[in-house]
Amino acid sequence: MxxxxxxxxxxPAVLPLEVLKEAQSEMLNFKNSGMSVxxxxxxxxxxxxxxxxxxxxxxxxMELGDDYEVLFIQGGASMQFTMVPQNFAHDGKIGNYILxxxxxxxxxxxxxxxxxxxxxxxxxDSNFKYIPKQNEIKLSKDAAYLHVCYNNTIFGTEYKYIxxxxxxxxxxxxxxxxxxxxxxxxxxxxxxxxxxKNLGPAGVCLVVAKKSFIENSPKSVPTMLRYDTYAKxxxxxxxxPAFGIYMVGKVAAWIKKQGxxxxxxxxxxxxxxxxxxxxxxxxxxYRGHAEPDSRSYMNITFRLPTEDLExxxxxxxxxxxxxxxxxxxxxxxxxxxxxxxxxxxxxEALADFMEKFKKNNV
Ligand SMILES: *Cc1c(COP(=O)(O)O)cnc(C)c1O
Numbered sequence: 001m002x003x004x005x006x007x008x009x010x011x012p013a014v015l016p017l018e019v020l021k022e023a024q025s026e027m028l029n030f031k032n033s034g035m036s037v038x039x040x041x042x043x044x045x046x047x048x049x050x051x052x053x054x055x056x057x058x059x060x061x062m063e064l065g066d067d068y069e070v071l072f073i074q075g076g077a078s079m080q081f082t083m084v085p086q087n088f089a090h091d092g093k094i095g096n097y098i099l100x101x102x103x104x105x106x107x108x109x110x111x112x113x114x115x116x117x118x119x120x121x122x123x124x125d126s127n128f129k130y131i132p133k134q135n136e137i138k139l140s141k142d143a144a145y146l147h148v149c150y151n152n153t154i155f156g157t158e159y160k161y162i163x164x165x166x167x168x169x170x171x172x173x174x175x176x177x178x179x180x181x182x183x184x185x186x187x188x189x190x191x192x193x194x195x196x197k198n199l200g201p202a203g204v205c206l207v208v209a210k211k212s213f214i215e216n217s218p219k220s221v222p223t224m225l226r227y228d229t230y231a232k233x234x235x236x237x238x239x240x241p242a243f244g245i246y247m248v249g250k251v252a253a254w255i256k257k258q259g260x261x262x263x264x265x266x267x268x269x270x271x272x273x274x275x276x277x278x279x280x281x282x283x284x285x286y287r288g289h290a291e292p293d294s295r296s297y298m299n300i301t302f303r304l305p306t307e308d309l310e311x312x313x314x315x316x317x318x319x320x321x322x323x324x325x326x327x328x329x330x331x332x333x334x335x336x337x338x339x340x341x342x343x344x345x346x347x348e349a350l351a352d353f354m355e356k357f358k359k360n361n362v
Pocket of ligand 1: 011075076077078079103149151152153173174175176194195197
């Protein structure tokens with residue numbers, strides 16, 4: 001297996017082995033250009049083909065039509081935290097936010113730097129153990145949009161429903177579950193995802209938005225922070241992160257080859273169930289952080305009876321070639337990320353390890 005280990009890191013994260021190998025094989029001579037894709041002009045035909053195919057494949061996977069635009073923007077998902085309010089919360093309109101975790105809160109805080117921002121619902125009191133329900137959402141007057149973080153990478157929770165906003169634009173940060181399952185994406189006005197979780201290398205933020213929603217940014221917004229700049233220029237206003245987009249395109253093609261988002265979802269649920277079943281049948285040895293009806297299929301968070309055991313778990317997991325299982329400091333304990341590219345065999349190896357670790361340490 002080329003000395004690769006099972007990589008459960010939350011991001012940057014595991015990429016499909018086939019994709020890495022393909023990129024490796026094209027590294028020195030891309031499409032007979034005698035150069036790598038990193039060395040050719042972003043205005044050249046071979047690059048444009050890569051760029052446009054990636055966009056087309058993403059839209060096909062999401063089953064979106066010509067009324068949607070795919071953009072590639074730099075600055076990560078964190079840049080979107082300010083682009084969203086700068087482009088949409090103006091003229092007295094107020095950005096509305098559901099606080100379901102750390103990134104959701106950061107997005108809200110960026111909007112609050114610029115003006116009024118409203119907390120429409122929050123699960124902070126429970127240390128973000130659950131996703132607020134539809135009936136907890138209270139939109140403000142003059143809402144510009146509702147912003148949700150669809151999968152909470154740090155806390156291990158994920159929306160199981162699409163919030164109903166009664167005509168108020170819906171914006172979602174899907175950094176850690178983008179293209180992991182089919183959804184009615186046409187219910188969203190703008191979706192963004194830092195691709196280093198589930199779709200590629202760091203350096204690209206994928207944005208998929210309704211064309212009519214992004215065609216007119218307010219005059220005062222700087223050129224590079226305007227969605228309309230990217231939309232009007234096919235995300236080629238300036239030099240794009242070409243290698244990252246090339247990799248995203250390869251990952252999108254790989255997902256298509258696996259059977260698309262239905263197949264991804266089926267696999268992802270199966271993989272996550274292996275781990276959740278062990279947590280649930282461990283008689284309290286493993287304690288899941290997320291409430292069962294809010295559990296993420298991408299990031300699984302859990303604690304052990306003592307912190308010493310948690311340290312031991314991380315150390316012994318690595319000895320079993322299972323890497324990146326330490327939790328985030330705001331939850332503590334363990335977190336295993338099972339993105340699209342994590343093979344079933346990796347989850348089976350982890351499940352096996354968890355059973356043995358429990359037996360040896362109860
Ligand atoms: C990682 C992550 C971010 C931050 O992404 P950057 O690309 O590092 O800015 C934002 N939102 C979610 C849900 C994430 O998982």
